[in-house]
Amino acid sequence: MQQILVYGDSLSWGIIPNTRQRHPFPVRWPGRLENALRAAGQDVRIIEDCLNGRRTVWDDPFKAGRKGIDGLAQRIEVNSPLDLVILMLGNNDFQSMHPHHAWHAAEGVAALVATIRNAPIEPGMPVPPILIVCPPPVGIPAGTMAEKFRDGDVKCTGLAQALRQVAKDTGCAFFDAGQVIHSSAADGVHLDAHAHEQLGDALVAPVTAALANGAAATP
Template sequence: MDNILVYSDSVSWGIIPDTRQRMTFAQRWPGVLEFHLNENHHNVRVIENCLNGRKTVWDDPFREGRRGVDGLAQVIEMHSPLQCVILMLGTNDFQETHDNKASMSAQGVAKLVSVIRNAPIEADMPVPKILIIAPVTIINPCGIIGYKFTGAEKRCAGYAKELEKVSHDLETLFLDANKWVKVSERDGIHLDEDQHLLLGKVVADFLSENKVLHSP
């Protein structure tokens, strides 16, 4: 069995836009990913580690435990052996509590890649492959958490391209979610259910086509 770890935030946690409710595993994209890979005769388990408000390397002044870099090495150790780690983070780096630019957040993801590759796994276990997914671009943040993202559209400009540069430099896999899915009009930050379905299928096809997993 190939274990895939999804390390992400509320977008992948499956928050229903403009609510505090959560989609079911079958509705959110990591669950769709698992279903489609197994449907295509891969033997796969998708492990979710997705935390609302998670950033790459920055603290949240109001909520504990939101630095994605903290404890990541132990998460890798905990779930090893892992065939692949999927990183889709950065959206919360652009909250109004931080004056981050796209290049700074991308360097945060670069730090996460380094932590994954240097995690204290057992000697006979593989260092997992890494897929960086550029999250959907924030557009017109609104609704019950929109105030947290005031001005985020400007701060996140060019983030996908910056992540692609990091991926190239660090020799990871890369996928830009913006080419297939878009944010919900209900909050401008998260994904509607149909977009989760689409993203899960896209990621499943990507992993298969790039031979990330063992052959069925």
């Protein structure tokens, strides 16, 4: 069985826009992806490590434990052996309490890539390949996200291009979710059920390719 770790935030955890409820596993994109891969004959297991409000390398001043780089190496160690890590983070770096822009978030993702590759895994375990997924752009913040993401739609400009360059520089696979889905109009941040399903389906091909081509050397 091939194991895939999804390291993400509320877009992957599956918050239903304008609520604190969660889409069920077959609907949210990691579940949709696992089911599609298994239906295609691949023996895979997706491990969801998705925390609401997770940043890349910054703290949330109001909630503890949202600094994505903290504990990441141990999560790789805990879940090894891994055949792929999917990173889909960045949008929470644009919350209104932060001054960050696309370059900052992309550099945060680059730091996460380095952390994954230097995790203290057991000897002989594979260093997993990484697929960087750029989240869809923040829309017009509305509803419950209006103040939390004020100006996030401006600050996120250029994230796809910046993450594509990070992927190129670090030898990671890359997928731009904004090419196939968009944030819900209900809150401008999260994903409707149909967007989750579309993203899960769209990731089948790049994930299959990453599993086939991305095996890394053992330490």
